[in-house]
Amino acid sequence: xxxxxxxWRSAEVSTGTTIIAVRYDGGVVIGSDSRASMGxxxxxxxIINKVVQVHDKIFCCMSGSLADAQAVTNAVIHRLNFxxxxxGEPPLVQSAASIMKEFCYNYRDELSAGFIVAGWDRKKxxxxxxxxxxxxxxxxxxxxxxxxxxxxxxxVDAKFKTGMTRExxxxxxxxxxxxxxxxxxxxxxxxxxxxxxxxxxxxQLIPGNKLPVFHRI
Amino acid sequence: MSSIxxxxxxxxxxxxxxGRVFQVEYAMKAVENSxxxxxxxxxxxxxFGVEKLVLSKLYEExxxxxxxxxxxxxxxxxxxxxxxxxxxxxxxxxxxxxxxxGYDIPLKHLSDRVAMYVHAxxxxxxxxxxxxxxxxxxxxxxxxAQLYMVDPSGISYGYWGCAIGKAKQxxxxxxxxxxxxxxxxxxxxxxxxxxxxxxxxxxxDKAFELELSWVGEVTKGRHELVPKEIQEQAEKYAxxxxxxxxxxxxxxx
Numbered sequence: 001x002x003x004x005x006x007x008w009r010s011a012e013v014s015t016g017t018t019i020i021a022v023r024y025d026g027g028v029v030i031g032s033d034s035r036a037s038m039g040x041x042x043x044x045x046x047i048i049n050k051v052v053q054v055h056d057k058i059f060c061c062m063s064g065s066l067a068d069a070q071a072v073t074n075a076v077i078h079r080l081n082f083x084x085x086x087x088g089e090p091p092l093v094q095s096a097a098s099i100m101k102e103f104c105y106n107y108r109d110e111l112s113a114g115f116i117v118a119g120w121d122r123k124k125x126x127x128x129x130x131x132x133x134x135x136x137x138x139x140x141x142x143x144x145x146x147x148x149x150x151x152x153x154x155x156v157d158a159k160f161k162t163g164m165t166r167e168x169x170x171x172x173x174x175x176x177x178x179x180x181x182x183x184x185x186x187x188x189x190x191x192x193x194x195x196x197x198x199x200x201x202x203x204q205l206i207p208g209n210k211l212p213v214f215h216r217i
Numbered sequence: 218m219s220s221i222x223x224x225x226x227x228x229x230x231x232x233x234x235x236g237r238v239f240q241v242e243y244a245m246k247a248v249e250n251s252x253x254x255x256x257x258x259x260x261x262x263x264x265f266g267v268e269k270l271v272l273s274k275l276y277e278e279x280x281x282x283x284x285x286x287x288x289x290x291x292x293x294x295x296x297x298x299x300x301x302x303x304x305x306x307x308x309x310x311x312x313x314x315x316x317x318x319g320y321d322i323p324l325k326h327l328s329d330r331v332a333m334y335v336h337a338x339x340x341x342x343x344x345x346x347x348x349x350x351x352x353x354x355x356x357x358x359x360x361x362a363q364l365y366m367v368d369p370s371g372i373s374y375g376y377w378g379c380a381i382g383k384a385k386q387x388x389x390x391x392x393x394x395x396x397x398x399x400x401x402x403x404x405x406x407x408x409x410x411x412x413x414x415x416x417x418x419x420x421x422d423k424a425f426e427l428e429l430s431w432v433g434e435v436t437k438g439r440h441e442l443v444p445k446e447i448q449e450q451a452e453k454y455a456x457x458x459x460x461x462x463x464x465x466x467x468x469x470x
Contacts, residue, residue, distance in 0.1 A: 083318060087326060091318075098319030123359060137319075 008039030012065055016040065016186020017050060018148030019061035020176055021118040021128045022160075022169045023141050027197035028118045028126045029166070031173040032061050033148065033181050034189035046189045051203075055080050057196050058096045058119030063146035064133065069113040072103045093119045097129035097137050105135025116145050120196050148180035148187035155179055166195065178211040228342035240346055241339050244369035247348035252425070253382035253416055254283065256352040257392060257409060258364040262402040262433015263354030264443075266409035268382070268417050271424040284430045287311055288322065289355060289440050299349040307331050307353075324355040328365035328373040336371025346370075350381040355440070356433045384416035391415060402433040406443055410451035411458045427452060 019032040032050040037043050050062045050069075054077045062069035079099050084091045097117040104111060111133075118128040130136075130143040142160055144152060156176055164172065174191060181187045191211060193204040225231050226239030233239060254267040267283045285304040288311035310330045314322040331351060339346045351367040366381070367373045377397055380388035391412045397405065406429060413427055429448050432440035443451070 087323065092320060094320055095318040098317060101319075102317055 008041040011039030013038050013044050013067065016148070016184065017061075017063040017146030018152070018177055018180035018184060018187040019050060019063055019116050019145045020149075020156075020173050021061065021116045021143055022164070022173055023118070023126045023128045024164050024166055024169045026126065027120060027166065027195055028128055029169040029173050029193065029195050030059050030061060030116070030118050031177050031191055031193045032146075033177055033187040034192060035181075035187055036066055037186045040186055043188075048189075049192050051192045051194050052077075053194075053201070054096055054117075055084065055091055055119070057090065057121065057201065058093055058117065059194055059196060059201075060096070060100065060118070061116040061145065062113060063115070064113035065111075068111045069115070072100065072111065072113055072115070075103055076100050090121060092121045092123055093117065093127040093129065094121075094124070094139075097131055097139075100131045101135050101137045103135075104131055104133065108134050114145055116143055118196070120198055125198075126196070144176065146187065148177075148184035151183040152176050152180045170195070174206060175212055179214060181211070182214070229339050229344070229346055230342040238339065238370075241370045244346040244348045245350075248350045248369065248381055249383055249385070251382050252422070253380060253384040253388055253413065254352065255378070255380040255388050255392065255409060255412060256354055256364050256366070256376070257378040257395070257397050257405055258354065258362045258376065259397045259400040259402060259405045259433075261362065262356045262405075262431055262435060263362050263364050264402055264405045264409045264431045264433075265352065265354065265429065266413045267428040268384075268413045269426040269428050270422050271426055274424075278426065282428065284428050284442070286440055287327075287353070288315070289432065289438060299347045300351070303331065303335070303347060303349060303351060306334050307351075321357065323360065324353060324363040324365055325375070328353050328367060328375075332367045332371050332373035335367055335369060339369070339371055352379060352381065354432055356436075356438050358438070362433060384418065387416045388412055402431050402435045403447070406431060406447060407451045407454040410448075410455040414452075414455040414459050427455075 013036055016037050017033060021028055021030045030051055034047045035043055036045040036048045052060055052073050054060050060073060062073060076099050080091050080096055083095060100115055100117055114133045115131040117131055120126050128140055128143055130138050130140060144156055159172055177191050190208055191206040195202045225233035229238060229240040252268045252270045256263060256265045265284055269283055287304060287307040307327060311322045311327055335347050338344050346369045348369060354364045356362045364376045365373055366376055366379045378392040395408055410427060417425055429443040431443055
């Protein structure tokens, strides 16, 4: 699976990615890797942040084509801001996911980006939504996305339990991301984390050399 | 206060020297010419009552409904043709909101949007203002009961109780006597029926049908016409109450 020398120069920047979000009683933990690549060969950025804040307590993770993901995310930020001003209160996570879905679905022939929308709102508390490439929206307790996610389905399915605490969720997320970054060539770099609760948002960055190490041959 | 516009009332795009837009005021007069409707909010819901005048014995009972379902909310209005088109507008707003944002439209927002639409028709000479007022009500677990009214000038206000139509003053007086904040929907239904019966003018308008609907905890947040038995009980309560009171009751304003 090697591309010729010059193909990557003209390839689109994609966020070959691993993204993950987990809900616990009281908040959500959201995480991503930080690598942006071109043509599966060249790393165009080692420390890109894929966990974007779309409103005070709502975040979204980008995957797929970076340009598409950024364009949609910016459009969502704008719409959500407007909507929240009209309603006179912070938006629901459901609304953010819905707006995201409208873009992804209506422009599905031109776009190639998938998202995870997660956050906290006063009506339903912490929620995690997956908005896939074609515009499907599904609410879940946890979800993973991006190219690296394929390597960790077994891990997350085995390790996830309901009723985890915040610390357990952080460990779960960090481990999942490390494992994926270790195997997926287009995921890597550092781990960006965000924890959203009623009280607010806390962001963390775990450098590559501080990530958990698993058994290596 | 009946002044004639004389020259300043030909189009909605003209102000009079004393700052009034006569076309809008005439539209409000159209509302006043039509039969009464009231909406009252209580602690666990909203009840609507409409005095539907039966103009001919040949009309089928229950036709020409004045109460519309708009998503899970309600609208009631005069000048039926105008009302129907506004009900469609409100329905589309509610439906688009749900499609875009994924949850039920908050009533205040719906009311604002309908009000903006109505207001747009008061700006131009090429169109006439809508000749109808709208009462909207809803109930949900988080925000409780809400009641809003939109009038032809495009204003929307929230209310605990409101009335529109020919007997609105009398109806308002009756409504003010109620302690609606402490009542439940079931108690309120009877009071609403009673008010409509009280304000109905036996002399000028003969027969009328009472249309009652409600939305609240009792209907789990869905707007529905009041079930037949409850409606019959409410009407009986109203008729009994009318017989007990003096004829001079209606003069005590």
